[in-house]
Amino acid sequence: MRIAIGLYDCFTSLDAMGPFQVLSSLPGAEVTFVAAKAGPVTDESGFLTVTARASFDELPDPDVLLVPGGTITGTLVPDHPIVGWIRRAHPTTTWTTSVCSGALLLGGAGVLKGVDATTHWGVFDELARLGANPVHERVVRRGKIMTAAGVSAGIDMALTLAAEIAGVEFARTLQLMIEYDPQPPFDAGSPEKAGPELVNRALTAMVQTMQQLAARRESFAEGVDGRTAAGRPG
Amino acid sequence: MRIAIGLYDCFTSLDAMGPFQVLSSLPGAEVTFVAAKAGPVTDESGFLTVTARASFDELPDPDVLLVPGGTITGTLVPDHPIVGWIRRAHPTTTWTTSVCSGALLLGGAGVLKGVDATTHWGVFDELARLGANPVHERVVRRGKIMTAAGVSAGIDMALTLAAEIAGVEFARTLQLMIEYDPQPPFDAGSPEKAGPELVNRALTAMVQTMQQLAARRESFAEGVDGRTAAGRPG
Incomplete structure (x- = not known):
């Protein structure tokens, strides 16, 4: 199963890395970080540089497409290369997914027209302007589209997705492996x-x-x- | 505040990236991924490559030292360069921290002798053999040493640490920014x-x-x- 995580300059690190931790452990998973061009991509903090191993053109038809959010997401819609990639890839994906403001990029690609979706609480209005129906839930699945709320919600989404792909017992095993028994101090x-x-x-x-x-x-x-x-x- | 996240080949991605998301947003934070030598470091899945921007020798005295776990951690103790780095840096840190089996590396450096600490549930026995007192809690703070349980526990630890460094209200604000309102599906x-x-x-x-x-x-x-x-x- 070819899983593609679409990166771009100023992505939010945990949006990508929470789901990555879960999805990379699925049986037969081949996870590729992709970007407009292969090579280094730096997150919104400027401290983290990740290597994209393929360009969008080189992986045009992933089975699972995942788009993280980022602080400049609003300015990326609809002209960024990642939006074109989503638009072209979505028709043949098994799952099209986003975390946080990544939903705005799905929206920019026209994928969320009239579709229930969620995003970070701070950009709900933008999601509505892109034609989606914003829903206040942590993980929203509608058909093959799965969206997660802000940042850390990608972990909950990935476990939900893991259950769809590999079964509930495997997803529960993954949850135990990453000891996901959250105890926020506040x-x-x-x-x-x-x-x-x-x-x-x-x-x-x-x-x-x-x-x-x-x-x-x-x-x-x-x-x-x-x-x-x-x-x-x- | 200079925050150093120590990487090595086969680190567990979320161990590093959960805390990174939180700590990189602290006021005045300068986060550096460090490794035996500067350059690309690949995680345990083989899919993720992160750029270390400095070598251990180039950042010998961070204010906050964080060590993620990894599947080969056991074999790293006590000869890996990261263990020497921990041993040399610990005396002058403000905080020395670990996530998951990263505690074994702290233990290998002699930092946990007789100290209460936690780690991934799967390697509790190894932690005891390194002289620590394994404690079944998600986040354990003893003096300036803070250890987290498996993988995702690094997020809870980082918020706890954020409160110590920047105050509870700032930590709560960070929690809201990353919408850390976990709802595990299982x-x-x-x-x-x-x-x-x-x-x-x-x-x-x-x-x-x-x-x-x-x-x-x-x-x-x-x-x-x-x-x-x-x-x-x-």
């Missing part, structure tokens, strides 16, 4: 639980983070070419 | 909840997975050099 994981004050703080922090990340990426970008060429930090 | 995340039959199945699957991963890594290793040189898949 009870602030959803807007309802966090309350309006924390929601406002999170929204402010998200905007500030995006600005800081943008600045950090720029300073990194100047240094990274030299680093990459030398194979070590400058 | 209730099989611990040996107690899973029951003996599933535990046996998971242990068998873990051994099989390790064997498959070893075989896959070998076949990848033959092809990867060519890929890396060309910057794209062969």
Whole structure:
């Protein structure tokens, strides 16, 4: 089973890596990180660089397509190469999936027209503007399309998907293998639980983070070419 | 605050990436993936390659040291370069932390002698042999040493650590930003909840997975050099 995780500059790391941990352990799984071109792709923090092993053109027809979100997702719709890849690949996938604001990229590809879907709580309105029916659930499955809420929800989605692909007992075995018995130290994981004050703080922090990340990426970008060429930090 | 995540060939991806997602958003965080030498490091699945931006020698004194686990961790103790790095860095860290079988590497470095610590349920006995006092809790903090149970427990640990570093309100804000409101589709995340039959199945699957991963890594290793040189898949 060919599983493709579509990357792009400024993706959110855990959006991709939560599901990857689960899906890479499925029997017969061949997971490929893909991007506009093969080579290094850096996440939104600027600290993580992952190697895409194939370009979108080189893996046009995965069985499972997974799209992570990222802080600049809104600006990617609908012109980014990943959107074209989703549009072309979706008709022949077994599963088309997204995590967090990755749903906006599915929406940008026209895949969610009139379809129930979920995304990060902060971008529900954008999802509606792309023609989807935003649903406040952590994992939403409609036919072969499965979407997950923000960031960490990709783990719950991947276990749900694992059960569809390999059976419930295998999915439960995977859950035990990754000891997924979550015990968050706080009870602030959803807007309802966090309350309006924390929601406002999170929204402010998200905007500030995006600005800081943008600045950090720029300073990194100047240094990274030299680093990459030398194979070590400058 | 300089946060170093120590990588090595065959690390478990989510062990590193769960905490990374949280810690990289801390105010003033500078996160560096480090390894024996700077450059590409491949996870236990063989599918994920991450760029280490510095060598252990280049970052000998991080403020926060984090060690992920991996399927070959047992064979790394005590001779792997990461163990020497832990031993040298620990005296001056603000926090020394591990996820999953990463605790065995802390143990190998002599950091856990007589210290309460946790690790993946499958390797509790190994932790005891390294002189630690294995504790069945998801996150264990003793002084400046914080250890997490298997794989996904790194997220709970990182939020706990975030609260220590940046305060509870900031940690709660991070939790909301990553929408960490876990809803596992099954209730099989611990040996107690899973029951003996599933535990046996998971242990068998873990051994099989390790064997498959070893075989896959070998076949990848033959092809990867060519890929890396060309910057794209062969």
